[in-house]
Amino acid sequence: MGTTLEAMGTTHDRHSDKDADFSAYMAARQVALYRTAYLLAGDHAGAEDLLQNAFAKLYLSWDKVRDREALDGYVRRIMVNEHSSLWRRAWRRREHSSDTLPDSGVVDAYDDGMGGVLWSFVQTLPPRQRSVVVLRYYEQLSEAEIADVIGISVGTVKSQASRALAGLRARAPQSLNPHQSGDDVR
Amino acid sequence: MNHTPLEDQVHDALHRRVDPLQHAPLTVADVRGRARRIQRRRAVAAGAAVAAVLAIAVPFGLATTGPAQRTEVPPVTQPPAPTIASGTVLVDPSSAETLAETPVPLLDVDAPSLITPVGTTDLPGPFSVLTPYLDGWVGIQMDEGTGTLRFLDADGPAEDGASPTGGLVASPDGTRVAWSTYTGSEWEVVVADPSGSTEPVRTTFPPAPQEHRVEPVGFVAGDEVVVRTFDDSVETKTYVVRGGRPVEVTALLQAESASAATGLVAGLSRLTADGACSGAVNGAGTPVWETCEHSIGAFSPSGAYVVGTDPEADGYGSPTVSVLDGSTGEEIVTFEAVLPRRTVGGFWSQVAWEGDDALIVRLFRGEEYDMMRLGLDGTVRRIDIDSAGASGLTVAQPW
Numbered sequence: 017m018g019t020t021l022e023a024m025g026t027t028h029d030r031h032s033d034k035d036a037d038f039s040a041y042m043a044a045r046q047v048a049l050y051r052t053a054y055l056l057a058g059d060h061a062g063a064e065d066l067l068q069n070a071f072a073k074l075y076l077s078w079d080k081v082r083d084r085e086a087l088d089g090y091v092r093r094i095m096v097n098e099h100s101s102l103w104r105r106a107w108r109r110r111e112h113s114s115d116t117l118p119d120s121g122v123v124d125a126y127d128d129g130m131g132g133v134l135w136s137f138v139q140t141l142p143p144r145q146r147s148v149v150v151l152r153y154y155e156q157l158s159e160a161e162i163a164d165v166i167g168i169s170v171g172t173v174k175s176q177a178s179r180a181l182a183g184l185r186a187r188a189p190q191s192l193n194p195h196q197s198g199d200d201v202r
Numbered sequence: 203m204n205h206t207p208l209e210d211q212v213h214d215a216l217h218r219r220v221d222p223l224q225h226a227p228l229t230v231a232d233v234r235g236r237a238r239r240i241q242r243r244r245a246v247a248a249g250a251a252v253a254a255v256l257a258i259a260v261p262f263g264l265a266t267t268g269p270a271q272r273t274e275v276p277p278v279t280q281p282p283a284p285t286i287a288s289g290t291v292l293v294d295p296s297s298a299e300t301l302a303e304t305p306v307p308l309l310d311v312d313a314p315s316l317i318t319p320v321g322t323t324d325l326p327g328p329f330s331v332l333t334p335y336l337d338g339w340v341g342i343q344m345d346e347g348t349g350t351l352r353f354l355d356a357d358g359p360a361e362d363g364a365s366p367t368g369g370l371v372a373s374p375d376g377t378r379v380a381w382s383t384y385t386g387s388e389w390e391v392v393v394a395d396p397s398g399s400t401e402p403v404r405t406t407f408p409p410a411p412q413e414h415r416v417e418p419v420g421f422v423a424g425d426e427v428v429v430r431t432f433d434d435s436v437e438t439k440t441y442v443v444r445g446g447r448p449v450e451v452t453a454l455l456q457a458e459s460a461s462a463a464t465g466l467v468a469g470l471s472r473l474t475a476d477g478a479c480s481g482a483v484n485g486a487g488t489p490v491w492e493t494c495e496h497s498i499g500a501f502s503p504s505g506a507y508v509v510g511t512d513p514e515a516d517g518y519g520s521p522t523v524s525v526l527d528g529s530t531g532e533e534i535v536t537f538e539a540v541l542p543r544r545t546v547g548g549f550w551s552q553v554a555w556e557g558d559d560a561l562i563v564r565l566f567r568g569e570e571y572d573m574m575r576l577g578l579d580g581t582v583r584r585i586d587i588d589s590a591g592a593s594g595l596t597v598a599q600p601w
Binding site: 035038039042043046047050051052054055060063064067068069071072073075076131132134135138140141142143144149150153154156172175176179181183184185 | 206208209211212213214215216217218219220221223224225226227228230232233234236237239240375377395397399400423424
């Protein structure tokens with residue numbers, strides 16, 4: 017009987033530790049990861065759903081993730097993959113992305129207007145291109161790191177980024193025209 | 203990073219958009235609740251076999267460690283892994299459990315209508331393939347045995363004209379769709395973004411009569427489509443098109459499918475004295491694997507699996523449909539149709555993958571047919587949706 021009580025106590029401690037660790041991680045990282053989720057989803061409801069799902073999957077795998085330094089990457093990977101999946105489901109319901117912002121998000125008091133224009137264009141990118149843009153230009157991950165997160169080759173990361181920029185360049189105002197701004201076409 | 207001005211502006215735009223956000227809307231309780239739902243879903247998806255294992259394992263666990271180990275969230279050190287069946291699974295529609303909703307879009311040829319998990323949409327005519335495009339769909343309308351490419355918007359046909367087509371395919375992630383059309387003097391392959399965010403990429407073949415069809419087979423990478431071409435000879439040729447000049451892929455007698463995830467192209471590889479063999483080659487035309495036991499169908503979205511049918515299949519279909527390892531061609535599980543005595547029938551080759559988890563197939567038995575969901579975990583379900591007429595239902599997106 018004493019052994020059983022001891023085992024029960026050990027188990028209880030292990031779960032308490034897990035919850036405490038997970039809670040601490042959430043408290044420390046939720047604000048930052050929510051921003052990434054918002055950039056992927058484009059609105060608060062979608063961002064909350066993406067992040068909750070990613071945290072839930074992390075919670076279920078908490079004991080298996082040995083490298084605590086890799087937790088953010090794990091959450092990002094889930095969100096990016098889930099974003100594509102959500103987009104697919106929405107697409108099947110014929111709810112297409114558009115230039116119209118579904119959610120005003122943040123009031124940008126010091127923007128010259130270009131930020132809002134570019135953000136609206138980012139929202140029209142196909143999901144994979146959008147993920148690459150967010151990971152590259154917001155998270156500032158390397159191409160190899162992005163390839164690892166999304167599960168594609170480095171070459172595909174490059175081509176997706178190139179296509180995304182070409183699309184943005186084509187749709188953005190003339191001030192972003194490389195012939196006027198000195199921007200190299202790559 | 204050595205950024206261009208545009209890249210810098212994108213960086214700034216994203217940061218300005220979210221840096222002021224201080225949202226932390228989730229509590230640990232919210233996350234635990236979602237985790238429980240995910241676990242329940244995984245358990246259901248894992249199917250009856252896993253359920254049977256758990257039915258044994260859970261009482262055993264309780265007996266050895268005591269009930270106090272039960273917590274709000276079950277231990278996750280060994281989450282239920284997806285179970286893949288092996289051997290032969292019999293498919294008998296009359297005894298199979300039923301599904302009230304279809305997991306993939308279906309076409310009711312006689313209605314005619316499109317049936318999806320979220321509802322039914324009337325169509326202006328019978329279609330053999332239909333997939334979302336812009337505000338509506340693009341599909342192949344059946345017209346006295348020949349197919350014509352039609353665009354539909356939410357209210358019906360988007361334009362009066364219809365072009366002869368050799369087929370229509372979409373990428374597994376739904377971000378690209380490709381079709382071929384005959385312009386009157388030549389065949390053209392178009393790769394388009396269903397969201398309309400990017401311009402379509404067009405590849406034109408040399409002038410040829412309409413009978414020299416160009417048929418899309420599948421996506422082999424992001425914007426790259428495998429097509430097969432026919433001419434007056436008995437042989438077909440295989441090309442990868444990505445705009446510009448088509449690149450020929452040799453080593454297959456006739457391509458049947460492609461995987462955007464793995465870059466493999468599969469199809470008929472050689473004829474033998476006994477019949478035919480099929481195999482997969484990479485983009486350089488190098489053989490990767492071969493099987494003489496199956497004809498090859500569609501790859502699963504991840505490329506992990508590929509459909510195999512009986513090489514001796516006749517007009518009624520294949521008596522079996524197998525799931526093969528997409529990287530080796532090895533057979534994993536075979537579904538065999540249960541047919542009443544003196545009844546002909548089989549599985550149609552036009553199948554759809556439900557993720558990497560199941561195949562949606564049409565099974566003929568004499569004069570009857572059923573739409574079946576064949577789970578890789580060995581589960582068999584009949585999709586219990588009536589059709590308007592004798593032609594019945596078929597999958598709308600056969601990939």
